Amino acid sequence: MLYDVIVVGGGHAGSEAVASAANMGAQTLLITMNLQTIGQMSCNPAVGGIAKGQIVREIDALGGYMARVTDLTAIQFKMLNKSKGPAMWSPRAQSDRMRFAECWREQLEQMPNVSFFQDMVQEVLIENGKCVGVKTGIGTTFRAKCIVLTNGTFLNGVIHIGEKQFAGGRSGESNSKGITKCLEQNGFISGRMKTGTPPRVDGRSLDFSKMILQNGDKNPKKFSFSETTTPLKVQKPCYLSHTNMLTHEYLKEGFERSPMFNGSIKSIGPRYCPSIEDKINRFTDRESHQIFSEPEGWNTAEIYVNGFSTSLPADIQEKALKTIPGFENVRFFRPGYAIEYDYFPPTQLKHNLETKLVENLFFAGQINGTTGYEEADAQGLMAGINATLKAQEREPFVLERDQGYIGVLIDDLITKGTEEPYRMFTSRAEYRMLLRQDNADQRLMPLAHKLGILNDKAMAVLEKKVSRYKELISYFEKTSVLPKDINPVLKKVKSSPVAQSDKLFKFLSRPSVRAKDMINVTPVKSFIQKGKYTDEEIEQLEIKVKYSGYIEKEKRNALRLKELSNIKIPKAFNYSNIMSLSFEAREKLSKIRPNTLLQASLISGVSPSDVSVLLVYIGR
Template sequence: MFQEKYDVIVVGAGHAGSEAAAAAANMGCSTLLVTMNLQNIAQMSCNPAMGGIAKGQIVREIDALGGYSGLVSDTSAIQFKMLNKSKGPAMWSPRVQSDRMMFAEHWRLRLEATANLDFYQEMVSGLIIEGDKVVGVKTSLGIEIKAKSVILTNGTFLNGLIHIGEKQFGGGRAGERAATGITEELVQLGFEAGRMKTGTPPRVDGRSLDYSKMTEQPGDDVPAKFSYLDETKPLTKQRSCYMSYTSPEVHNLLKEGFDRSPMFNGRIKSIGPRYCPSIEDKINRFADKDRHQLFIEPEGWNTVEMYINGFSTSLPEDVQFKALRSVAGFENVKFFRPGYAIEYDYFPPTQLKHTLETKLVNGLYFAGQINGTTGYEEAGSQGLMAGINAALKVQEKEEFILQRSEAYIGVLIDDLITKGTEEPYRMFTSRAEYRTLLRQDNADFRLTKKSFDIGLASEKRLRKMEEKKSKSYAFVEFLKETSVAPEEANVVLEENNSAPMKQSDKIFKVFSRPNIDMQNIRTFSGVDEYIQENDLNEEVLEQTEIQVKYSGYIEKEKNNADKLHRLEGIKIPNDFDYSRIKSMSYEAREKLKKVKPTSVSQASRISGVSPNDISVLLVYMGR
């Protein structure tokens, strides 16, 4: 049934698996994507949205690297918002509300149009290992498929257990069976496994809601998009979301079911996402709050199904229904399905290298929720990196690793590998120490050339980025070289409550003032003419404004990043014997032996390793 041997087999076709398969295939590897149900490729298991705070930056990075998430998000979007626009550009985060059915359809069609990619529908129940190397997979039908590398992206399906009140049943997602066999085999091979929990809210019939009692949440007046390519276009029409609130009455009704809640009666023992808690967890943890926000999100352009963001729960279905009917606008609500919690197996990611290859088994990669993360975007980025590195390994080329100063993806993977996680890991801007450098607007500047060099990003994508970069940098130089007279500038400065000029100065310096924006400087002689003559689009103008306004902050972070790179350059051999360094703390020695950091910089980020331990290590290494 199958060719003699694939270069890469990807197990699971969620967001991680889809990006992994696309990356490996686009890099020229013969790739097989195996999933339990081909109708559910890239299914949005939870909320119908992509992006958001820090997550939007990750989608831009995936796109800049040549992944598909940004393109699919654009073509299936029903609403676009740039979050945190009132803050600095390091915090701006794009987000789209998606058409759930269209999103999955577009992903499948893109994958089917990808050369070198085959598909197979069946459950993978085990791995084929020879010595310390993976050489293929076994399916539930007993079929053996050979490969040079395997990427596991099993999501919530590994021994998945669904909870609704006191009822529980096996499943990886509502209406779909769990995957069995892989966890047990990996544990026998010496892997450490754990359990995590996530949840989802009820889906309801939008025709049964009274939107007049809610607050409308429209999209941006001038919507943007995710992908840097011209292949997709911004939305010309959008669907609104809506906002309502819980109340003390709703909370009291929910509390009536707490004795039957798997969260509180001990049925669920695993840890859920701290930053996306269930409604019962919110009531319990934030007892001082008498209301919580609920966002009512449409599932698509034409469907009446609505997603109730903020009401994730595993309470009994009768309690969910009774409580939700007490929310303003939900008095006559009809359920499509109740919310539920799901427990599943994961593998602490300290067992991986930065390439996402396992330390124990050569050629075996983990990506997505199997590594303890939560979120489509986090999963997609890991899948992309695992697909890239599996392809490079097969091609006997140098591995591809992004540093913390180069991408949110680099921060995500370094956090997982170095610190591990005991709760579902979610990306935030606060996790990135160089977030002024890692903005959503410049992901193409940071990553497209790197991706092109390894054979993933297309030449068309590279040329588009280079054109944008050269135009933006040239415009900055024009502003540095061109002066404006006081009599021309002061009119604009006074209108914007900025101190007047006494003598001519460079436009760059005037533009650097807090209250002055691009529209203001376009009134200065020669500026608008330059923009028109050089055909500068909004993307270039935005990039130029950020470069001017934040040049000082950007330069400072670059200097800090350079210091980090010096420590990254001090490599630690894989067989380094930490037990010989008696002047280092016992905890540090144990942690370093377990994680096996590849550089002094990575060692310094391990929990339990102090600055003094690093000093001792540097001395021991002759530094």
């Protein structure tokens, strides 16, 4: 059988790639080494967080499944950064780890276009510069119009625990061999990266009374925009503790045996998620570090020790952990470990995640040098969409930087590359006021509908929602309020009183005035009650009123940059002949081959003067 799309790997990127391809009508085959670990949470049992939560909501708006699976398996929900502006609000949820993987498999098995096969893919079949299929370890060959590789940490993976090293792609699972060699033989450049994970411990051996309770939100929301999921009614708590100087002394005892310090690990790990030994070594002035106890599910005693990622010897891990309040009698389920694996620098890809060297071959996830479930899942979604579009002979789907964090993620990878595991932050997005988590549906659902991923019913729900936002805003723009009605509110929030009537919009624009303060004001109360507006709709009103100036400014900036995105660079453009370009610019432009002047301007090492030179040579 000739498949439309074959996805290799059943992790977060692979699962989402399969789902998006199948929902677009592609006959899709998932090949994975173990069908029991589809959608496995290899590290922490949580989804979302700073910037990552925005990505998950964008995945959902584009028809992806991560948000829905998270809602269906969540045990706690928090909206982070609520004390800051709405551009920084980021949803995060703890999930039931076993149920999360089970739910992902259930979702995929319900899709009629999805087939499964359990084996290790050892060879990518390439004919005349095009990828045509794969060959597995037992010699079975599968052919397809497009192939998506989502191999995670499995490519020649090596696990480190102190002096011990052994092959593996994840604890208790073998690594994957053959693909790296096959790709290198076809001209691809590979590298090595490192990541790590903390020990898992028995919650029955911990004394939570010595720790600080960390509850979820009092009125939790949810990730998915879909009406098929609901917010949590009951939540499970996490707990916070801290290391101390004795902990640090015991950890230092193991430094000579640490693969991070004795040269066993040569690759670079994630800068923003360092191991505990790296924290102790780099921040010598710190007397303590936060340690979170996160439950792995509703009905399990297993605890994830967040903040204690390590590759130190197991005896050192246990000795140090027992010095932390609440962990004095800790029993291990398994020690923490580091893992090194192969990746392929993402500058070898096009913006649709298809490789430049081989047609019909797509990469997604940690194979591209990223870290984190959310970053991987987003790439899987986009690779699955674009592999299907290629198989259907349709135009690629690429998000711009002002359209989504997913656009920022992929553009950063393709134009800048990465030499350390890439993690998304709000600071990476220059349009983060436009790219809020609350408006992901308004930004991206129309695009998903056009692609054929979302149905008319979902669009009708969105259109009704947007219509209600506009009703509220219009009412506040047109309706005036008397001083006697608004002054009590202004006095309460310590804002200057007024002597004459003015529009509701103007009063809500004041920094100290909140929408909830105005709900009971005479002209507002009857309108809100009549329309039965939800808390979410009122929150949207406040965001749009208070931040309208900032939003419009970002939109204008985005339009200016769009002018550069409209200037195409010829595919055969010869940068090496332009001596007025800096040497670094010539080298990087020749390697990355950007499609537009905007992409060229975002490449690290390409200066504004280099862009001006290109403008001249392109004839603009």
